[in-house]
Amino acid sequence: MTIRIRLAVLACFLAAGGALALGAGPARADYPEAVRQTLLPGYADFRAATADLAAKAAETCDPAALAAPFNAAWDAWLEVQWLRLGPAEDQGRALAIAFWPDPKGMGAKAQKALIGADPALLAPEAFAQQSVAARGFFSLERLLYPATPLAADTCPLIRATADDLARMAAAIETDWTGSYADVMLTAGAPGNATFLTESEVRQALFTQIATGLEFIKDQRIGRPLGTFDKPRPELAEARASGRSLRNVLVSLQALRAMTETLSPNAPQTLAAFDHAIQLAQALDDPDFSGIADPSGWLKLQILQQAVDATRQKALSELARDLGVDLGFNAADGD
Amino acid sequence: MPRLSLTLPRSLTAALALSTALSAPVLAAEPAEVVTTYVDIAAATYGDALTTAQVLKAAVDAFVAAPSAETLAAAREAWKAARVPYQQSEAFRFGNPIVDDWEGKVNAWPLDEGLIDYVEAGSAENEENALAGLDVIATPKFTLSGTEIDATEITPALIGETLHEADGIEANVASGYHAIEFLLWGQDLNGTGPGAGDRPWTDYVQGDGCTHGNCDRRAAYLVAATDLLVSDLDEMAKQWAEGGDARAVVLANPEAGLLAMLTGMGSLSYGELAGERMKLGLMLNDPEEEHDCFSDNTHNSHYYDGLGIRNVYLGSYTRVDGSVVSGPSLSDLVAAKDAALDTQLKGQLDASVAALGAIKAAAEGGFAYDQMLAPGDARGEELIMGGVNALVTQTASIERAVAALGLSKIDFEGSDSLDNPNAVFQ
Numbered sequence: 001m002t003i004r005i006r007l008a009v010l011a012c013f014l015a016a017g018g019a020l021a022l023g024a025g026p027a028r029a030d031y032p033e034a035v036r037q038t039l040l041p042g043y044a045d046f047r048a049a050t051a052d053l054a055a056k057a058a059e060t061c062d063p064a065a066l067a068a069p070f071n072a073a074w075d076a077w078l079e080v081q082w083l084r085l086g087p088a089e090d091q092g093r094a095l096a097i098a099f100w101p102d103p104k105g106m107g108a109k110a111q112k113a114l115i116g117a118d119p120a121l122l123a124p125e126a127f128a129q130q131s132v133a134a135r136g137f138f139s140l141e142r143l144l145y146p147a148t149p150l151a152a153d154t155c156p157l158i159r160a161t162a163d164d165l166a167r168m169a170a171a172i173e174t175d176w177t178g179s180y181a182d183v184m185l186t187a188g189a190p191g192n193a194t195f196l197t198e199s200e201v202r203q204a205l206f207t208q209i210a211t212g213l214e215f216i217k218d219q220r221i222g223r224p225l226g227t228f229d230k231p232r233p234e235l236a237e238a239r240a241s242g243r244s245l246r247n248v249l250v251s252l253q254a255l256r257a258m259t260e261t262l263s264p265n266a267p268q269t270l271a272a273f274d275h276a277i278q279l280a281q282a283l284d285d286p287d288f289s290g291i292a293d294p295s296g297w298l299k300l301q302i303l304q305q306a307v308d309a310t311r312q313k314a315l316s317e318l319a320r321d322l323g324v325d326l327g328f329n330a331a332d333g334d
Numbered sequence: 335m336p337r338l339s340l341t342l343p344r345s346l347t348a349a350l351a352l353s354t355a356l357s358a359p360v361l362a363a364e365p366a367e368v369v370t371t372y373v374d375i376a377a378a379t380y381g382d383a384l385t386t387a388q389v390l391k392a393a394v395d396a397f398v399a400a401p402s403a404e405t406l407a408a409a410r411e412a413w414k415a416a417r418v419p420y421q422q423s424e425a426f427r428f429g430n431p432i433v434d435d436w437e438g439k440v441n442a443w444p445l446d447e448g449l450i451d452y453v454e455a456g457s458a459e460n461e462e463n464a465l466a467g468l469d470v471i472a473t474p475k476f477t478l479s480g481t482e483i484d485a486t487e488i489t490p491a492l493i494g495e496t497l498h499e500a501d502g503i504e505a506n507v508a509s510g511y512h513a514i515e516f517l518l519w520g521q522d523l524n525g526t527g528p529g530a531g532d533r534p535w536t537d538y539v540q541g542d543g544c545t546h547g548n549c550d551r552r553a554a555y556l557v558a559a560t561d562l563l564v565s566d567l568d569e570m571a572k573q574w575a576e577g578g579d580a581r582a583v584v585l586a587n588p589e590a591g592l593l594a595m596l597t598g599m600g601s602l603s604y605g606e607l608a609g610e611r612m613k614l615g616l617m618l619n620d621p622e623e624e625h626d627c628f629s630d631n632t633h634n635s636h637y638y639d640g641l642g643i644r645n646v647y648l649g650s651y652t653r654v655d656g657s658v659v660s661g662p663s664l665s666d667l668v669a670a671k672d673a674a675l676d677t678q679l680k681g682q683l684d685a686s687v688a689a690l691g692a693i694k695a696a697a698e699g700g701f702a703y704d705q706m707l708a709p710g711d712a713r714g715e716e717l718i719m720g721g722v723n724a725l726v727t728q729t730a731s732i733e734r735a736v737a738a739l740g741l742s743k744i745d746f747e748g749s750d751s752l753d754n755p756n757a758v759f760q
Contacts, residue, residue, distance in 0.1 A: 092617035103505050104444060105460040106618060129709045132617040196734075203733075230479075230502060235462065315744050326743040327733050332428060332605030 029264040031201045035184050038261045042079040042254075043173040047166075049076035054159075054166040061155035063144040070144060073165065074137050074243065078250040082212030082258075084330045085204060086183075087175035093168050096132040099139075100237055101219055110134035111142060114160075116152035122160035124167060135164055138238070145240035203324035205262055206314075211329040212255050213311040220248050221304040224288045231297050236288040244288045249280040252307070259314070265321045272313040276306035363662030363670075369591035371649040371661030373581045376426050377574040378651055378659045379642070382419035384567040386654060387560075390416045390514075394560045398538055398553045406535040410518050414631055417511065419654055420567075421638035425646045428606070429597030432573055432580040438510075439494065440566050443625060445507035447516045449497070450555065452546050454523055463503045470497060470508075471551045488554040490562035509562050512626070517556045519628035526621050526708035528700070530630035593741045595664055599643045600732040603686070607639050608725035616718045621704035630704060633690075633697035636721065640690040643728075644683040664735070672738045679731040686724035693717050 053069040060066070077097060080088065088094045099107055110131040120126060127135070140161045143154045187195035195201045224236035224244070236244040256273035259266055283299055290296030315326065393412035397405040420441070427433045446466040448458030458467030468476060474486045479501055485492055497508035507513055520533025536545040538553050546552075573580035584591040615623030624632040645651045649663025669676035696717055697703055706714025736743065 092613065095614065095617050103460075103462055103503075104446070104622075105462050106620060108461055109459070110618075110620075129619075131619045131709070133620075194730075226502065232502075319744050325736065325741075328600040328604045328729050330605050330609050332601035 029261055031187075031198070031205060031262060032185055034205060034258060034261045035181050038258055039080065039083065040176060040181060042076075043169075043176050046073070046076040046080055047169040047173040049073040050162070050166040050169040054162040057159050057162040061158045066144060066158075070137075070140065070241070071243070071246075074238075075246075075250050077137065078247060079254045079257075082215070082251065082255055083205075083208050084211065085208065086180045087172045089330075090175065092132050093172060096135045097165065097168055098137050099133045099135070101223060101235075102133065102138070106131070106133040107138050108142065111139050111157075114157055115150065115154060117157075119156060122156055124163065127160050127164050128167070135161060137165070140165070141238060141241045147240065199322075199324060202262070202322045203327050205258070206319055206322050206324050207327035207329050209255055209258060209262075209318070210311055210314055210326055211331050212251065213307055213314065214331060216248055216251055217304055217307045217311065220244070220251070221300060221307065224291060225297070225300055225304060228294070228297060228301075231291045233287070233289045233291050239287045239289075242286040245280065245283055245286050248303070248307075249277065252277050252280060252310075259318060263318055263321050266314070266318045269310065269313045269318045272306070272310040276303065276310050279303045279306050363666035365588035365592055365667065366585075367662040368649065368664055368667055369584050369588045369595070371663060372591065372595055372646065373574060373584050374661065375645060375649070375651040375659055376423070377571070377576075377578075377581065378653055379419055379423040379426070379645075380567065380571040380574050382654045383416070383423055384564070384571045386412075386416040386419055387564045387567050391560050391564050394514075394556055397535075398557055401535050401538040401540075403535050406518070406538075410629065413511070413515060413518055414629065414634065415654075417626070417631060417635060418638055420511065421635050422642035422645060422651070424606075424639050425598050425602055425642035426574075427598060428601035429594035430580055430584070432583065433570065436566070436570060439498065440510040440563060441512070442499075442504070442507040442510055443512050444505065444622060444627070445512055445516070446503075446505040447507075447513075447521065447628075449500070449506050450508060450513060450516060451552060453521055457521065460505060463501075463505050465500055465503065465506055471548050471555055474551070488551060488558050490558050490565065493555070493558055494562050509559055509566075511563065512628075513559050514556065514563060515626060515628045515631075517552065517559065522621065522628055522630065522704065524621075524704070526619070526704055526711075528702060528705060530702070531628040589741065592664065592667070592739060593736065593743065595646050596732055596736050596739075596741070597743065599646055600729050600736075602639060602643055603725040603732065604729040607636065608722045608729075612636065612718055612725075613722050615707055616715060616722075619707055619709040621707055624703045624707065627704065630697070630702045632703040633694040636703075637687075637690045637694045640687045640721075640725070644687055647679065647683055668735050668738055672734075675731065675734055675738055679728065679735060682724065682728035682731055686721065686728050689720040689724040693721055 049069070050073045053066070053073040056066055056069045081094070081098060084094060088097075110133045114121060114130065114134055121130070133139075140158065143150070143158050143161070183192065183194050184201050186192050187201045188197045195204070220237050224232050224234075226232035226235070233239070237247055238244055252273060256270065256277065259269055259273065280303055283303060285291070285296055285300070288300060291300050319326065390409070390412040393405075393409040397409040424441075427437050446458065446460055446463050447453060448467040448469060449465050450469070451471045452469055453467070460466040465478075470476075470485055470488070474484070476483055476485070478496070483496060485496075493508045493513075498506065500506040500508070516531075518533065519531030520537075522529065522531040524530075534545050536543055536549075538549055538556070539545070540549055540553070570580075572578050575581065584594060611625050621627065624630075625635045626632045647664050648660075649665065650658060650660035652658050665676055665680060668679065693703065693706070696706070701714070705711070706718055708714060
């Protein structure tokens with residue numbers, strides 16, 4: 001059965017080659033473009049945005065003044081968060097930047113020990129040794145948007161957390177420009193043990209797109225959505241800062257941009273993205289508290305279905321276009 | 335529409351290779367023979383998990399009937415022995431929905447153990463779980479999601495149907511190996527220092543001498559949870575024995591069966607073991623983020639997971655009685671398509687078993703897994719990351735084996751989701 005499908009693909013492949021040769025040809029899009037036009041600028045933006053945040057935090061710890069750079073930095077992270085391979089995975093950086101979901105409540109627990117702690121623990125090297133649950137955007141969010149006012153002076157911890165984010169962002173970008181971009185761009189070259197063929201890079205990026213969509217569907221939307229009878233708005237991501245919906249939207253936009261630079265021939269996948277993005281833009285429920293109400297719940301569920309439809313479309317159309325299969329991913333476990 | 339590219343897509347290359355191979359007179363294993371070995375190994379592994387759990391059950395009964403330091407030690411040893419085959423069975427989990435849907439009942443983790451029994455003051459707090467400190471053993475009646483629960487009698491049904499994942503919260507683990515582990519060892523209060531949980535045997539003394547109260551209910555919970563584990567394992571052993579559904583599903587479609595084998599190997603290697611259970615725990619520096627956190631048996635759990643992955647590839651399982659179940663293997667199939675890949679993957683599987691073996695050896699030498707998680711502990715980090723890196727490395731080759739055999743995870747998943755359009759309502 002599989003052989004027959006493959007031969008059908010081959011026939012289609014040859015037919016398409018003939019047809020395209022008559023026309024102007026597609027816009028150039030493939031993994032080198034994805035690396036150069038999307039990933040490298042994305043990591044540079046993340047570095048710049050976290051540097052801005054750290055600089056502002058050095059001036060003031062006023063949550064109102066920090067809101068704009070905090071949100072800009074988080075947006076920049078979402079541009080690249082879905083890519084769970086390469087330098088962001090080294091030393092657990094992606095986990096330290098955004099530790100969520102946190103079903104055991106470890107972030108709050110680990111952070112408690114650092115509020116009003118010995119300043120030596122907040123020094124860069126010591127802070128980088130702390131649990132990933134005590135670092136990153138969610139820790140900063142707990143300090144800037146506390147449920148109840150925090151008794152101790154949180155300013156030193158706000159600064160340490162922002163600085164730590166900026167250092168991680170800088171290290172990731174340095175590793176990308178210094179080496180990892182070349183690892184991808186020299187796929188198939190002798191000596192490249194990571195990507196033995198060009199197709200392996202395409203498969204890796206495709207797998208990350210599919211996994212990114214799955215994360216939006218199952219975690220960012222699925223966790224708070226719960227069931228119709230028992231919605232769980234309190235489990236929404238970044239609820240305190242009112243970013244739950246925004247994280248969905250910006251992630252979808254980032255994955256759409258990657259799809260577009262990776263492949264010129266995935267119109268149905270892009271259309272599915274556009275539909276999901278429109279639904280997210282039309283949803284007026286920043287922290288998903290509206291899902292406690294049945295009509296609000298159904299709206300978010302419709303968005304979840306649109307995200308799932310986008311993933312299914314990517315699996316059927318984008319994968320075939322790229323000539324790849326779905327690889328293993330970090331979300332395969334529990 | 336396919337891309338315009340100079341490189342033939344890998345799947346096409348693989349398909350062409352497959353059709354070539356089919357016409358070549360190679361004395362290679364047939365997919366049907368390979369999946370038969372696989373189901374035989376699964377049946378033997380779950381069979382051993384069942385018999386070792388029955389031994390655990392006998393040890394628990396003996397302990398509860400006559401609590402002493404010796405009978406508690408015997409129950410703990412029986413628990414550790416039961417983990418040896420079970421952990422090897424984890425390679426069957428991903429890729430076989432019948433196993434994956436069932437697995438949460440027997441091996442869910444991590445848990446808010448304060449749901450079950452007494453814990454250290456202040457340790458049962460979880461902002462996402464209102465039941466983290468319920469303590470069913472001390473609380474015969476309570477309210478759950480607005481419903482009055484009568485837990486006067488602690489039965490397998492109460493544990494499995496009411497308490498487990500209560501309130502829809504995954505940290506409410508009431509059943510399985512880790513619940514039993516907690517009841518035998520208690521909380522490990524040594525942080526990242528030496529020492530495991532140290533529950534006194536007197537927690538099970540009936541009448542005078544009972545420590546921490548409610549010894550009758552504690553004993554009832556331990557017995558009921560062990561009974562439930564045995565019955566759950568019995569169910570899964572039957573699934574893989576002659577006439578079982580899990581066995582039939584795999585044998586009915588050998589090609590899908592091959593994919594289930596590789597999916598199980600890759601998903602356990604990467605997302606589950608290397609990621610969720612090893613790297614995450616290291617990055618959290620949290621001693622509770624070790625898989626067997628009460629007993630400090632994590633080194634064995636990880637090691638036997640690694641062994642189980644290799645068993646599937648090599649088509650060979652050594653039973654607890656020392657006998658070997660083996661037959662035509664995935665390795666034989668891959669070797670016929672791409673001998674270099676087979677050699678590489680075998681080497682990498684040996685390397686991950688060795689890296690996990692180094693963790694086991696260090697732990698047996700007195701450097702427990704939770705000590706390896708201490709912040710800034712360079713030796714522990716090196717040991718754990720050695721295992722993580724070996725598992726991640728072999729995952730890339732497992733992916734290549736999927737392609738070399740001309741299999742497609744997408745076709746497989748596609749059919750799965752078509753069967754299940756209303757999954758969101760479940």
